[in-house]
Amino acid sequence: MNGVIFSPIVPWPVLWGTLGLIVAILGVAVWRGLAGWPLRALGAGVLLVALSGPVLRQEQRTPLSDIVLTVVDESPSQGLAGRAAQVETALAHLRGEVAALPDTELRVVRSGAGEDGTLLMGALSAARAEIPGGRLAGVIVLTDGQVHDAGPLSELPAPLHVLLTGRPEDWDRRLIVRNAPPFAIPGEEIALVLRIEDTGAVPGGLARADLRISADGGEEKVVSVPVGRDIPVPVRLGHAGQNIIRFALPEMPGELTGRNNAAVVQINGVRDRLRVLLVSGVPHPGERTWRNLLKSDSAVDLVHFTILRPPEKQDGVPVTELSLIAFPTRELFMEKIDEFDLIIFDRYRRRGILPESYLENVSRYVEEGGAVLVSAGPDYAGAESIYRSPLASVLPAIPTARVRQEGFRPGVTDLGQRHPVTSGLKQGQWGRWFRLVEVDADRGQVVMTGPDAQPLLVLDRVGAGRVALLASDHAWLWDRGFEGGGPQMELLRRLAHWMMKEPDLEEEALSARADGTGLQIIRRSLSRAVGAVEVIRPDGESQSLPLEETAPGVFEVRLDTTEPGIYRLREGDLEAAAALGPAAPREFAEVVASGAALEPVVKATRGAVWRISGGMPDLRQVRSGRSAVGRGWIGVTPRDAMQVQDVRLVPLAPAWAMLLLAAGLILGGWLREGRR
Structure with missing residues (x-):
C-alpha cells in the first residue's frame, strides 16, 4: 500500500527518551514565561521527525483476476438418470458466463466418492485452501x-451456490435395516426390524412390496x-457361526436405482449357555485343572459330580453328616441329560453308583x-x-x-x-508326563501319542455325536509348569470346544474372510489334497479356483474383487457363503x-440452491454483503485483488x-526572547 512509514535513525527507546526530555524542557520554558517556547517546540518537533526517519512508500501494483471455484460431484449417484449430461451442460454454461465477466476466471475441481460416501465438503475445503482468500x-x-x-x-468470503442435478419427477x-442383533441362538426365533421407504415423486398404488x-x-x-x-x-438361524441373511426388493419401473433395494445382515450363531457335566471318580490333582478350565469361561454352566464316598467305604459316618442334599443322579443322567452339551468322565470307574441303565442313556445321548x-x-x-x-459301544479305544x-x-x-x-x-x-494307559485305537483319529x-x-465321531479319550491323567503337570509345562x-480348551461343535474347530470346513x-x-x-473351490458371484456367474496348502490341513486361495454382494462357495459336499461390502453402498442409500x-x-x-432442470441462471457481480441471488441469476463478489x-x-x-x-526555528525562538 502507499503511505508514509517510519524508519528511525536511532532506536525507539532513545527516540522516546528524547521526546520526554524535550517535553520537560518545554514545560520549564512555559513555566518561566519564555516568549520563544512555541518556536523552540516546533524546532524540537522537526528534529524528532528527522530522527524517526519518515519515508514515502510507493507501490507498483498489477490487478489480479477473481476466481470462481466450481466443485463437480462425480460420485456414482451422479451417473443416474442423465445427471452426468446435466453437469457437463452446466459446466459449459458457467464457462461462458465467467468468460463474460471482467477479470474473472473459472477453476474446476472434481470430487468422487469413497467408502464413507460423497465427501464433497472436504474436497471444497482442500481446493479453497489453495486459493488466496x-x-x-x-x-x-x-x-x-x-x-x-x-x-x-469456516467463514467463506464469497457466496456459495448449489446447482442441483436430477428432475422433480x-x-x-x-x-432399511432398523434393528438386527449381532448374535443369536441357532433355532430360536429372533425379530429383525426392516423398513421400506419411498422418496421423491412417488407414483400411486405402491402401498405394499414383495x-x-x-x-x-x-x-x-x-x-x-x-x-x-x-x-x-421373524428369522431363525440355521447353524452356529456366521449366518448371512439377505433381504431384497424387486426393482420397480421408474425408480432411480435398484442398488438400495437390498440389505445383508450378518448374525453370529452362538449357544445360549454351554452346559457341562463333570463326573470325577476320585479326587486327584487333575480335577482342579478341569474345574479351572470350565469355570474360566463365563458362558459355561458347570455341574460337577465328585464321588467322595464309594459304597465299599464303611466308616460308620452317617450320610446326613456328609452332605446337605442327595446328588440328583437320576435327574441328571435320565431326565435332563439331553440338556448338557458335554459330559466329562474324569478318572471314573464303575462302583455301582451309576447303574447300567444310566450309562446306556449316555450312549444314546452320544448317538x-x-x-x-x-x-x-x-x-x-x-x-x-x-x-x-x-x-463301550461309543468309546474309540x-x-x-x-x-x-x-x-x-x-x-x-x-x-x-x-x-x-x-x-x-x-x-x-514340553514337560514330561509320567503315566499312560495303553489302549488299542480300533477306530477314530489318533492326534497325540506317548512313548x-x-x-x-x-x-471320534459316533452317530451325530463326538467322543474323545485322553489316555492319561497327567495333563495337570503342564498346568503346574513342571519342566516348563x-x-x-x-x-x-480346543478339545472341549471341538466336542461342543464349535464351527472354527471343524476338521472339514469351508469359509471365507472378506476385506x-x-x-x-x-x-x-x-486330507492331503482337496479339489478346486467353486465361487458363485452375486450376478450368478461361477468360476473355479484351485486351493493351495499354506499350512498343514489349511488350503487357501484369494479372490480379488470389489463387487459387493453375497458370494457362495462350494467344494465337494461343503458349502459356505460370504458377504463382501454392503449390499447397498452408502452412496446409493439416498439418491x-x-x-x-x-x-x-x-x-x-x-x-442459492438452483435446480438445473429448470434452466441455468445467469452470472452477475454483486457487492459484498448483498444478496447474491435473484430471478434468473446468481451472483459473485468482485474482490479487486492486486x-x-x-x-x-x-x-x-x-x-x-x-x-x-x-536550527532556524530554534534560532528564531532565541532571537525573539533576546529582543524582549
Missing part, C-alpha cells in the same frame, strides 16, 4: 445434494409387506448328538473300567489292562498336525436429488533540510 469471488457446487460430510464451513425406493428373504445364498422366500412403516421380520470326553487314569485299565459298560509308569513327552501325530484341535500348538520342550507311539489322545490350557479388496477363501481338511443437507451452508453465504510488483521508499525531505529547518 482475497481472490475468491464465489463457489458453485454441481451435485445431487446427497453429501455425507455436510456441515458448517424422480423417485426411489430403498430398504420382500425376498434368503439365508446363506439359498432359496428365497417371498412375503408381502407394507411400505412406509417398521416391519418386524443323538451329544459329546463325551473320557480323561483316563489307572481306573480305565482295570476290571472296573468305564469301557466295560454300555459306554480298547484298554489293554497295562499302565505305563514312566516319563515321556507327548507328541503330535502327522494327522494331529492337520487336525484343528492339535494343529499349531506352541511347539517347544513308543502309543495313542494318547483319540477323537506345555500348552495344556489351549489343548483342553475391502476381495475374499480370502479357507478350506480345512484332514433422490435434494438440497436440504447443504441449505444451511448456502444461506450463511447469501447463496499484486505488488515493485516498492519504492522516498524520503519526505533531505536530512540537511530537516536539520536547517530545526
